[in-house]
Amino acid sequence: MKIHEYQAKEILARYGLPVVAGKVADSPETVYQIAKAMGKPVVVKAQVHVGGRGKAGGIQLANTPDEARTAALRLLGQPLKGLIVEKVLVEEQIRVERELYLGITVDRQHKQNVLLLSAEGGVEIEELAVTKPEAIGKLYIDPIKFLSEAEVDALLKQRDIPDIEHLKKIIFQLEKVYRDLDAELAEINPLAWTASHTYNVLDAKINIDDNALFRQPGMAVYREESETDAIEREAHRRKVAYVRLDGEVGIIGNGAGLVMGTMDEVSHAGGRPANFLDIGGGAKADAVKNALEIILMDSQVKGVFLNIFGGITRCDEVAKGIIAASQAIHIQVPIVIRLTGTRAEEGRTLLSGTRLIPVQSMQQGAQKIVELTGGRK
Amino acid sequence: MGILADRDTKVIVQGMTGREGSFHTEQMLVYGTKVVGGVTPGKKGESVCGVPVFNTVKEAVSETQATASVIFVPARFAKEAICEAVEGGIKLILCITEGVPVQDMIYVIHVVKSKGVRLIGPNCPGIATAGETKLGIIPGSIFLRGNVGLASRSGTLTYEIVNGLTQAGLGQSTCAGLGGDPIIGTQFIDILPLFERDPQTEVIILIGEIGGTAEEEAAFYIKKMSKPIIGFISGRTAPRGKRMGHAGAIISGGQGTAESKVKAWQESGVFVAETTNEIPLLVKEALKKANHSKEVRK
Incomplete structure (x- = not known):
C-alpha cells in the first residue's frame, strides 16, 4: 500500500525526523489561508501516487498567498499523469545547498532489507543505479541484529557527507519507522542539506506491506485514500482481488498466474484487458457473483471472459455464481466461459440453456471474446 | 524418484x-x-x-x-x-x-x-513427483509420469500448462510451484541444479512472472546447463506499478519487466514460448533434438 507524501511526513515527524513545516489542503482557498498564515514563500505539491511528479508540473513554487492559490487552482481536480489531484501539500520553501538520497527497502534477490544511500539525491534512484551505480552505497541489514553503528559509520565515512552524527540519527530513526510499520519501502528523496546547514526531509515515500496490514491498525486511516478508483474501492470492500486496467475485455479467473496468463492470451488475440480479477482458490458462488458485478460496473467493458481451471475451485459453484449474478443484474454484454477440472461437467450442465458462450480452452476463449468485443485493433 | x-x-x-x-x-x-x-x-x-x-x-x-x-x-x-x-x-x-x-x-x-x-513458498501450490507423491494443493489428476521437469512462480497457470503437456502425451518428472511472493525460500536458480542432476528429467520448463529478477538471475546458470529449457513469462501485458494479485508480480522502477526476462532467457539459450499452447510443441522439438544428438554421440 502506498501512502501519500504528507502522510509519510506525518509519520517521520512523529519519529523526530526533520520535516519541513507544511499543511495539506483540498481547496485553493485553504491553500491561500495556509500560505498567508505561513507568511513566507511556499511550495504547493500535488498528492498523487505518480513518479516524476515534479517534471510533470505537480510541484509549484509560490511567493505570495495569491500565487499559492493560483498554483492550487492549476493542480486540484486536474489529472497528473492520469490521476486526479485531490489534495495538495503546502510547505515552506527551503533553500537547498545539496541533496542526498536515503532509503530502506527489500532486496528480493538477497532476501534481506537494504539501506541505500547516495550523496547525489533528487533524481530517480533507479536512474542513478543504471547510470552511476558506484554512487549508491548499499548496506544489507542483518535480520537478527539489524543496523549496527559501526557499519553505518563505515558507509558514511566513505563519502563526502556533512554532519555525519545528525545523518546517523536520521538513518536509525528511518530504520525504526521501516520496521515498526512493516514497510517495504521508506525513502527520503531528496534529503536536503539546507543553506542554513541542517538536514531536512524534502520528499518522502513509504510503502506498507499489504500482507502486514492486519498488525498495523494505525494504517487503516491511510488505506481508504490509497485507493483512488471507485470500482477498486468497491472491490476492496467486497474483498475481491481486482485491478482496473483500461481495455474493454473483462477478465475473471482463479489464481493470479492464470488471470495474468489469460490477460496475455486476450492481448495476444488482439483485445485489451479491462481488468485483473482473481476469484482465488475454492471460491463459492457468492464470490463469483461479486466478481461479475464489479467488472460490469466499468462501463468500458464490452464482454467478459471467465477462465476457470478447477482444482480446489469447483466449476459448479462458479456456474451457480454466474446464474445468481445474471438474476441480480441485467447483463448486456456477451460472456464467454471456459470451465475445466473439478466438476466441470456439472458446471456446464447448469449453464446450458443460458446465454453464456462455452469454449473448450483458454486460447479459444480469448479469440472468441476478442471477436465479440470488436475484434483485432 | x-x-x-x-x-x-x-x-x-x-x-x-x-x-x-x-x-x-x-x-x-x-x-x-x-x-x-x-x-x-x-x-x-x-x-x-x-x-x-x-x-x-x-x-x-x-x-x-x-x-x-x-x-x-x-x-x-x-x-x-x-x-x-x-x-x-x-x-x-x-x-x-x-x-x-x-x-x-x-x-x-x-x-x-x-x-x-x-x-x-510461501504462497505456493507445492510440489508433485508425477505418479509418486504430491505435497501441497496441485490437483493430482493432471499429471502423467514422464521426463519433463517444471518449476513455476505461478499456481493455477502451472496446472493449465501441466494439463496441456499431459494431453499432448508429454509426461512430467517433478513439478515445483515456487510461489508468487517477493521473498520465497527456493527460486529458479536453486532448483535448476537439481533438475540438471536428475536422471529422469530430460527437458525443463520454467514458468516465470513479471516482478523481481529471479528469471534474470537464473539466466547465468542456464548458460552452463546441458539440458534444454523452455520458458514462459506470464504478465507480459500487465502495466507498470500495478500489483497483479501476487505480491511479487509488480513492475516497479523499471525492474521486473517481461521484456527484460524474455531477453535474458533468449540470450542464454532458453526457448521462450509466446503463448501457453506453444509450450508442448517446443518441448517436443527440444526432446527430438536432444535424442538426435544422443544418437549422434553413440
Whole structure:
C-alpha cells in the first residue's frame, strides 16, 4: 500500500525526523489561508501516487498567498499523469545547498532489507543505479541484529557527507519507522542539506506491506485514500482481488498466474484487458457473483471472459455464481466461459440453456471474446 | 524418484485440522502421498482421514520420522510454523499459506539457511513427483509420469500448462510451484541444479512472472546447463506499478519487466514460448533434438 507524501511526513515527524513545516489542503482557498498564515514563500505539491511528479508540473513554487492559490487552482481536480489531484501539500520553501538520497527497502534477490544511500539525491534512484551505480552505497541489514553503528559509520565515512552524527540519527530513526510499520519501502528523496546547514526531509515515500496490514491498525486511516478508483474501492470492500486496467475485455479467473496468463492470451488475440480479477482458490458462488458485478460496473467493458481451471475451485459453484449474478443484474454484454477440472461437467450442465458462450480452452476463449468485443485493433 | 520428494517421503501437515488442511490431506492421501501425521496445537489425539494429529512438530517427527512438512496455517502464524518445523528437524518445508508479511519471511529465510533446510513458498501450490507423491494443493489428476521437469512462480497457470503437456502425451518428472511472493525460500536458480542432476528429467520448463529478477538471475546458470529449457513469462501485458494479485508480480522502477526476462532467457539459450499452447510443441522439438544428438554421440 502506498501512502501519500504528507502522510509519510506525518509519520517521520512523529519519529523526530526533520520535516519541513507544511499543511495539506483540498481547496485553493485553504491553500491561500495556509500560505498567508505561513507568511513566507511556499511550495504547493500535488498528492498523487505518480513518479516524476515534479517534471510533470505537480510541484509549484509560490511567493505570495495569491500565487499559492493560483498554483492550487492549476493542480486540484486536474489529472497528473492520469490521476486526479485531490489534495495538495503546502510547505515552506527551503533553500537547498545539496541533496542526498536515503532509503530502506527489500532486496528480493538477497532476501534481506537494504539501506541505500547516495550523496547525489533528487533524481530517480533507479536512474542513478543504471547510470552511476558506484554512487549508491548499499548496506544489507542483518535480520537478527539489524543496523549496527559501526557499519553505518563505515558507509558514511566513505563519502563526502556533512554532519555525519545528525545523518546517523536520521538513518536509525528511518530504520525504526521501516520496521515498526512493516514497510517495504521508506525513502527520503531528496534529503536536503539546507543553506542554513541542517538536514531536512524534502520528499518522502513509504510503502506498507499489504500482507502486514492486519498488525498495523494505525494504517487503516491511510488505506481508504490509497485507493483512488471507485470500482477498486468497491472491490476492496467486497474483498475481491481486482485491478482496473483500461481495455474493454473483462477478465475473471482463479489464481493470479492464470488471470495474468489469460490477460496475455486476450492481448495476444488482439483485445485489451479491462481488468485483473482473481476469484482465488475454492471460491463459492457468492464470490463469483461479486466478481461479475464489479467488472460490469466499468462501463468500458464490452464482454467478459471467465477462465476457470478447477482444482480446489469447483466449476459448479462458479456456474451457480454466474446464474445468481445474471438474476441480480441485467447483463448486456456477451460472456464467454471456459470451465475445466473439478466438476466441470456439472458446471456446464447448469449453464446450458443460458446465454453464456462455452469454449473448450483458454486460447479459444480469448479469440472468441476478442471477436465479440470488436475484434483485432 | 523426484528431485525433492518421492513415494517414500514421509510428510506431516501443519494446520491439518483446518478447512484447507483437512481437504488437502485427503487429496494427498488419494494421490499416494505418505501423510503420516498432522500438527495443530491442542488437538493431540484427534485424527484427519485416519492420520493422527499431534500438538507439536517435534512430537510428530519423533512419532512418525517424517522429513517433510506442508504448512496450511493462517498467514499470521506462518513464521512460527516454519521455525517450529526447522526446530523439529524437518528437512523439506512447503509453505502453502498466502499473505505472509515480507518481514516475517526475511527472518524465516535466515533461520532455514542457517539450519540447511529447504523451504518452498510461501504462497505456493507445492510440489508433485508425477505418479509418486504430491505435497501441497496441485490437483493430482493432471499429471502423467514422464521426463519433463517444471518449476513455476505461478499456481493455477502451472496446472493449465501441466494439463496441456499431459494431453499432448508429454509426461512430467517433478513439478515445483515456487510461489508468487517477493521473498520465497527456493527460486529458479536453486532448483535448476537439481533438475540438471536428475536422471529422469530430460527437458525443463520454467514458468516465470513479471516482478523481481529471479528469471534474470537464473539466466547465468542456464548458460552452463546441458539440458534444454523452455520458458514462459506470464504478465507480459500487465502495466507498470500495478500489483497483479501476487505480491511479487509488480513492475516497479523499471525492474521486473517481461521484456527484460524474455531477453535474458533468449540470450542464454532458453526457448521462450509466446503463448501457453506453444509450450508442448517446443518441448517436443527440444526432446527430438536432444535424442538426435544422443544418437549422434553413440
